[in-house]
Amino acid sequence: MNNKSQKPVSTEDTETAFLMILNAQKAYQATLNKQQTSSHISVRQLIRLVTGPQTSDDQALLNQISSNFNARRQFRAILNTTALATQHRQAAAASTSSQAPHHRPGDEFDLYLRASSKDDGLFYLQLVISETAKTTKLSTAEVLFAETQGLFLSLPLPNIIERLAQIVLPKGHPMINAFQDPEAEFFIR
Amino acid sequence: MSGYEVLIPTTRHAVKVISITAEAPDIRSVVCLNKTYQALPISAGYEQFVRRPTGIIEKLLGPSAYRVDVSAPITQGDSWQLGLALAHILKYNDEFVDHGGGTLIWASGEVDSQLRVNSVDHIATKIEASREILQSAKENGQRVIFLIAKENLGDLHSGIISGMTVFGVSSLAESCEAIGTKMPKQLTFPQASATPAKKRGKVKALAVLGSLVGLVGLLVFNVPFRSLNNSYQYEQAGQLRMLRMEMRDIRRQKNWVATNALYFFEVMYLSAKSKKLANAITIKINADADANEQSGCRDFNGQVINAGRLPSLSDNDCKVTFEVTSHADNKIRIWLAAIDRTSANTTLQLLKNGAEIAPGQQFFTPAATIKSANFDLIAAISERDDAVWRSWFDNLVAADSIEIANLEMDRLTSTGVGIFQARWRPYNELD
Numbered sequence: 001m002n003n004k005s006q007k008p009v010s011t012e013d014t015e016t017a018f019l020m021i022l023n024a025q026k027a028y029q030a031t032l033n034k035q036q037t038s039s040h041i042s043v044r045q046l047i048r049l050v051t052g053p054q055t056s057d058d059q060a061l062l063n064q065i066s067s068n069f070n071a072r073r074q075f076r077a078i079l080n081t082t083a084l085a086t087q088h089r090q091a092a093a094a095s096t097s098s099q100a101p102h103h104r105p106g107d108e109f110d111l112y113l114r115a116s117s118k119d120d121g122l123f124y125l126q127l128v129i130s131e132t133a134k135t136t137k138l139s140t141a142e143v144l145f146a147e148t149q150g151l152f153l154s155l156p157l158p159n160i161i162e163r164l165a166q167i168v169l170p171k172g173h174p175m176i177n178a179f180q181d182p183e184a185e186f187f188i189r
Numbered sequence: 190m191s192g193y194e195v196l197i198p199t200t201r202h203a204v205k206v207i208s209i210t211a212e213a214p215d216i217r218s219v220v221c222l223n224k225t226y227q228a229l230p231i232s233a234g235y236e237q238f239v240r241r242p243t244g245i246i247e248k249l250l251g252p253s254a255y256r257v258d259v260s261a262p263i264t265q266g267d268s269w270q271l272g273l274a275l276a277h278i279l280k281y282n283d284e285f286v287d288h289g290g291g292t293l294i295w296a297s298g299e300v301d302s303q304l305r306v307n308s309v310d311h312i313a314t315k316i317e318a319s320r321e322i323l324q325s326a327k328e329n330g331q332r333v334i335f336l337i338a339k340e341n342l343g344d345l346h347s348g349i350i351s352g353m354t355v356f357g358v359s360s361l362a363e364s365c366e367a368i369g370t371k372m373p374k375q376l377t378f379p380q381a382s383a384t385p386a387k388k389r390g391k392v393k394a395l396a397v398l399g400s401l402v403g404l405v406g407l408l409v410f411n412v413p414f415r416s417l418n419n420s421y422q423y424e425q426a427g428q429l430r431m432l433r434m435e436m437r438d439i440r441r442q443k444n445w446v447a448t449n450a451l452y453f454f455e456v457m458y459l460s461a462k463s464k465k466l467a468n469a470i471t472i473k474i475n476a477d478a479d480a481n482e483q484s485g486c487r488d489f490n491g492q493v494i495n496a497g498r499l500p501s502l503s504d505n506d507c508k509v510t511f512e513v514t515s516h517a518d519n520k521i522r523i524w525l526a527a528i529d530r531t532s533a534n535t536t537l538q539l540l541k542n543g544a545e546i547a548p549g550q551q552f553f554t555p556a557a558t559i560k561s562a563n564f565d566l567i568a569a570i571s572e573r574d575d576a577v578w579r580s581w582f583d584n585l586v587a588a589d590s591i592e593i594a595n596l597e598m599d600r601l602t603s604t605g606v607g608i609f610q611a612r613w614r615p616y617n618e619l620d
Contacts, residue, residue, distance in 0.1 A: 112215070114213060114215065114216060116210065116212065116216075117210050117211060117213065117256075118208070118210040118256060121226075122221070122226050122256075124212075124216050124217075126215075126216075126217075158228075158232075158233070159233065161233065164217065166216070166217045166219070166228075167228075168219060168221060168226055168227070168228040169226065170226040
């Protein structure tokens with residue numbers, strides 16, 4: 001017989017073991033709660049993102065929305081109802097062009113992408129409000145949103161002067177990729 | 190070492206022009222922070238500075254869009270215009286370099302559509318912020334040239350400019366001459382589209398006739414009205430220093446029509462406006478408390494001050510405030526000062542206070558103790574921003590001679606600023 005196995009267990013040992021189990025349970029619960037909290041995006045946050053002023057945290061929140069099916073659906077619905085204008089996906093012909101497109105026509109605004117003559121990777125993304133569009137309303141646009149490959153992107157717009165706003169972007173910027181994706185959709189608000 | 194480097198000073202740091210690239214005409218001109226692809230806030234102003242009809246760079250050099258890369262941010266103002274204009278001209282003449290140049294140009298000034306170089310603020314601060322880079326250039330054997338508007342020559346700090354060449358200039362052509370580069374001739378741009386060959390002869394004859402008529406019209410109507418329009422625009426924008434320069438230039442042109450048009454503009458508009466504004470305020474004395482518990486001060490409580498002379502005051506020290514009410518049609522900015530001129534040599538400023546008030550509104554000055562002595566009350570009133578005329582008012586208040594006071598008064602009233610002046614003299618002088 002093994003004498004060690006029959007050694008009586010003290011009350012202190014039992015308490016310690018019990019506390020350890022409780023702590024482990026608390027830690028597990030806390031981790032679970034944290035995951036739940038971080039994945040939840042409130043409607044208020046979504047509306048703020050579309051209608052409120054731009055902040056440095058916006059892209060992080062947009063990434064979070066992109067990875068959450070429900071949030072993406074809700075965000076898209078909010079964008080559709082609050083956007084000043086929308087540019088829908090391009091016709092199939094645009095995607096079969098041998099060269100990268102530099103013009104995305106739309107009903108209310110066109111987008112142009114032009115490389116700098118210095119050829120150092122700087123691009124100009126231009127948003128031009130159509131002559132037929134309600135210029136006064138659209139000229140107040142402050143943010144350009146894009147949805148491409150299930151990802152949402154946003155860029156603050158400079159003042160629209162004479163129906164045109166121009167943004168400077170480096171090569172490889174996600175907005176350039178969105179521009180070149182015929183399936184992408186753009187919104188301004 | 191050859192070639193020119195260009196520095197654009199700001200109040201925070203000196204900014205070096207790194208490169209200038211002509212872009213396609215569809216692009217809006219942009220000023221970028223080097224290596225960051227960040228468009229600077231002055232880009233919109235730069236686009237206007239470049240592209241016709243407002244811009245001068247396209248008129249001088251041809252292309253209508255450029256990208257300029259600079260070493261550090263320039264966030265506001267227009268003082269970059271002289272530096273960038275020179276950088277463009279040097280680039281055009283193949284004399285611009287971003288490093289290793291034999292000459293470093295430090296330029297600060299505004300350039301208007303007539304290619305005149307106008308004065309800017311904070312020259313001394315900008316020199317201070319450029320100290321390190323200037324010192325380094327000097328040690329590297331570079332020739333350093335300061336280019337500023339003539340009007341700014343008085344703002345130079347004597348310490349920093351030892352061994353450096355300073356030019357006060359009034360035009361872009363003078364700036365080019367100063368640094369030793371060629372000023373490009375302004376390009377002409379065709380207005381009309383191509384005409385069918387059959388009609389060319391007839392059109393040519395009509396064009397000659399039209400040109401003659403147009404020339405006469407230009408001389409008789411356009412020159413004075415363009416100048417007057419500029420003057421009017423400057424007044425509306427509160428650019429009163431520019432307004433005075435424009436009026437001075439019109440007088441120098443010695444164009445009979447322009448001079449007379451200017452005379453009517455001055456008399457019928459600016460002078461009338463100055464007088465109207467001077468009468469658009471009421472100033473009342475409030476003397477609630479007697480300083481040093483002496484009686485008699487309350488006697489003139491609530492008295493209205495009329496332009497010209499103050500009401501009779503007590504011989505004792507009285508602590509008073511002034512209540513200013515506006516009867517103007519629009520919002521006005523007022524600066525008011527009380528001055529003791531007892532001493533013949535020095536002017537003692539008892540009070541200086543300013544406010545922006547809407548029609549019918551009032552403002553109260555802080556309390557000042559008024560002595561029974563020579564005492565003046567001066568107020569300047571304008572509908573325009575006080576960025577320019579405030580310094581003229583300060584000079585008027587601090588004037589220690591009648592000549593200086595008259596000069597400042599002329600600056601103020603000739604640009605449409607109203608002046609309210611009232612004087613009080615002791616009883617013995619009144620008798």
